[in-house]
Amino acid sequence: MNALLRMQSEVAPGAVDHFLRAREDDAGHGSVPAPGGGVPAPGASVRVPSLRRRQGSQGTSEASAAADRKPAVGDGQGIKEEDNVRNIDTMDEDKLAAKLKETLKNKRYLIVIDDVWSEAAWDAIQCVLPDNNCGSRIIVTTRIDTVARACSHGSDCIYHIKALGAEDSKKLFLSRVFGSTNGACPREIEDVMQKILRKCGGLPLAIVSIASLLASYKSPESRHMWEVVLKSIGSHMESHPTLEGMRQIVVLSYDHLPHHLKACMMYLSIFPEDFVIVKERLLRRWIAEGLVAEQQGLALMEVAEGYFSELVSRSMIDRAADIVTYYDGREETCRVHDMMLEVMVTKSLEANFVSLIGGQYEGMSYDRVRRLSIHAGEGPSSTSMSSKKTAAGMNVQHVRSLSMFEFEGHHLLSRLGEFTLLRLLRFLNLRGTDISVLPPEVGQLEHLQTLDVRLTFLKGLPETVTELENLESLQFSNKDDYWSFHWEAPRGLRKMKALRKVNNVVVTSNTEVAKEIAELGQLQELTIFVPSGIPRDVAEVLDHSLSRLYSLRFLNVEIISNREEENFLHRLESRSPPRLLRYPRMCGSLGDRTLTHWVGLLTNLVEFVIAWAYLRGDTLFDVLCKLPNLKKPTLERDFYADTEIVARTTQSFPVLTELRMFNNHGIPAVYRFEEGSMPKLETLAIKFYVGQQSIVGIEHLTNLKEVQFTGEKDNRGIVEDELKKLKEENARHKRNGSNQLIVKVRYE
Structure with missing residues (x-):
């Protein structure tokens, strides 16, 4: 309920003033905690932007995080977001504590820790935060008065959240x-x-x-x-x-919810507290669990969308910020308020709807398990409790969905009998666990509809996956090895005719496999990797197969090579693309004819992403400007090879509203917009790298409302030069009585 919390912060500005006064009173001292208390926890993390605006540029590092009720030091999500620390998810507590101290060393920092439940939790958090005499601040929210007192140096540091008038x-x-x-x-x-x-x-x-x-x-x-x-x-x-x-x-x-929505709400109890839920994944879970009823004329996904929208309108689910991932694109997310989750867990356990083990649910006993969710804490040390209360001792013959939110997944797989008893399983989520081998017995899960093994240490999948004839979604990725970021498609793929979504599959040298792809007639989303040296006969068959995927809406073709050379994408010109394709993504060198012929036929295209294309001249915009439904092109790394890219007056772009350009190496050096170009553009996002780069003609974008700049921390001059131009442009808007531009800046 972020909207609710934002309103609370707006009508209670005293909280911001309170924390800023504490900051001024203790200026020059070490890190000072300023706890806030109230019922329920007010979600102080949503007030960080207000504090940031009021304090100016004094703070050099900021982060926010929610505290778990049984906290471990090993949760550095907030710092991860700020400093982009690699491999943070796999660090043990000692390494994470050392990295945190190193990151904050000699920095003035503002950290918000939301919903601390015990003094022990505060002690564990405080001991890893450096006291570096830089005037840092720690803001803590809690529902418990004794915890607030333990976090503060005096009662004057505590701000009690007042009720609305x-x-x-x-x-x-x-x-x-x-x-x-x-x-x-x-x-x-x-x-x-x-x-x-x-x-x-x-x-x-x-x-x-x-x-x-x-x-x-x-x-x-x-x-x-x-x-x-x-x-x-x-x-x-x-x-x-x-x-x-x-x-x-x-x-x-x-x-007061309708019966079908009650089941969907109870299903949310499988997620841990403060978990960011990807909307599409949630809807697919509902469908796989049989919680979405068929309606004449509508696809199940459309019905599930309606369920989701109704729950949002009733404030049962809260929309969250989108997550942008390199390989999966933009993902819409949601959250559930802590108290809402507590109630859903209670209802689910009463109805035996979900079985939870690990974390705060340690020691709970279940007889018949249908939906099993394993949280952090269900590790190999759980042998002390009765076998009936652990994953190993459960009767799992009736389990229909298994979700793991526990990193050490390989222990759990072995204790669950490597799938031999999970014959009714429909949904298997091992995302984010440490598994490195998927047992071949996975092929025995004849009812499985969704398999999610993203962000694991898997370097492939067993050939037995082709036995999963009811599988609709297969998502795979390796956590830290780019070259293992895909799985090789085996022979027998034609048997998986129910597939609707497949990602990170590679086709190498087998003509038969390339041919079988054409038989996946239900496929709507496909991410496929193609080696640059793929044999000509295999490439021709694969090209033909892709053109026959008539249901395809999203296609991501990645060439496994960064070099500017001829590859599979050059062959696409010989075929017609799937006409319903709306979201293509192409990563690899493109010839001018390829782009002109193939992309130009995509009349339903809404978004377009391109990278490593090394295009020159007006080819790119000449093709894209004629697409009748294109709203958002994203131009990524090495998309262009000339020093200047120009949006011409003659290039109409009938419905384009957002343009994002994230090139590197300082090329192109100039982004030029001629008068009358892109007349409906509302949002312009540009990432500046090394070298001198500039925007020319931004005043010609007459409908522009928002500009987003991303720059490097060590090279801020480029962005600051462009900001000066935007200030002048805003001054001109003010004189003309027109709306001023919203400007957002982020440094990496």
Whole structure:
């Protein structure tokens, strides 16, 4: 519920002032913690931008992270985001602590740690943060007063989150029910609304939960429903808002969900606390579990999208920031509020819907297991507890989905009998674990629909995967070895006719395998690696096979070579592309004719990504400008070989709204926009590398609303020069009475 938390920070600016005063009072001293307390935990991490704007450029390093209820030092996600530390996920606690101290050495840092549950957790965190006398600050949020006192040097350092006032409570409620803070509540139910707000006690989570529940009952005739909800809220909430009272409100929201959405919400209990959930993966899980009902005229994925949107509108699920990954593209994500997750776990365990082991669920006992989720902590040391309470001692014959959020997955695989008892399994998620070998017995999972082994240490898959005739999604990647970032397609691929999504598969020298790809008629998303030296006859067959994948929407072709040489992509000109293709990505040298003929036929193309193409002249924009549905081209590493790239007046780009250019080596040196070019462009993103680079003619982009610059920390001059130009452009906009540009800058 980030939107809810953002509103809370806006209506309670005292928190920002409090932390900044503490910063000024202790200037020059070591790292000082400033805890905040409240019910429920306010999510201080969302207030970091406010603090950052107010403190200017004094802070040189910043990060935020949520604390686990059973914390280990080995969770450096926030620092990972800031400093891009390699291999952080595989570090043990000692190495991670040493790396953290090294990263923050001689830096003034601002760190936000959200939702600390115990003094022991704070002690474990504090001991690895350096006290370097640089005036650093640590902001801690907690629901427990004794923890707040343990984190602070004095009571004046503690900021107690205040409840919303009557006016702000009403604004928040109206915005959720009627879509606007100025929305009018019908007079027939206004008195009930006031009583509901009083019972919510100014707690944003309570207000949003109830408002989302009532959003479908806006008419005066709905008074009875409003009164039912009013009676369901505990009377003690008004004067003594407590966590238990909040839980009752969350339960109330859940109880009023349609039956099919209740199952989808309970399924979220498989994820650990504060886990960032990729939306597409969640929807595929729902489908694989049979939680999405068929509807005439709609694909199951479209029905699942509707479920997701309804849960978001009811504030049961909160949208999160997109994740951009190099090989998987942009992934939309979501989160579940901690308290919502607590309720879902309780409901799931009561209904035996999900079985959880490891972490805070250590020692729980289950008889019949259908959906098994293994969290951190279920490792080889669990032998002390009864066998029935561990993965090894469970009856797993009825398990339909297995998800691991535990790094040491190889221990668990051996203790689960290497799949021999998991015959009913439909969903297998081993993503992020340390497995290096997938047992050939995986081919016996005849009901398996989804196999996710991304970010593991696998260097291939057993040939028995071709026995998985019901498999719809196969996702593979190696955690740290680029050249093992794919799996070689075996003979027998034609048997996997249910496949809809496959990534990081390589086709080498087998003509039969290249031919079998054409028989995967349901395939909608494909990432395929092709060696630059692929035999001519294999390349011709593969080209023909790709042209026959009529359902294909996303195609990523990667050439295993960085050299500017002829390769498989040069052969695409001889065939027609799949006409429904909307999201192609090409990584490899392209000839001018190839781009002109093949890409120019993609009339349904919406986004286009290209890298290592070494294009010259006007070829690129001449082709792309004629595509009727192209909205977002992304031009990546070595896409261009000339020193200047020009968007011409004659290049119309009928619907293009976003352009992203991330080249390297300082080429092209000039990005030029002629008058009248790209008339509908709203967002321009450019990454500056070494050398002198510049943008010429940005004033000709008449519809531009946002500019995003990315630069190198050690070479800020290029970006700063461009920022000066944008300031002048904004001054001109102001004089003309037009909207000013939003400018975002990030250094790596």
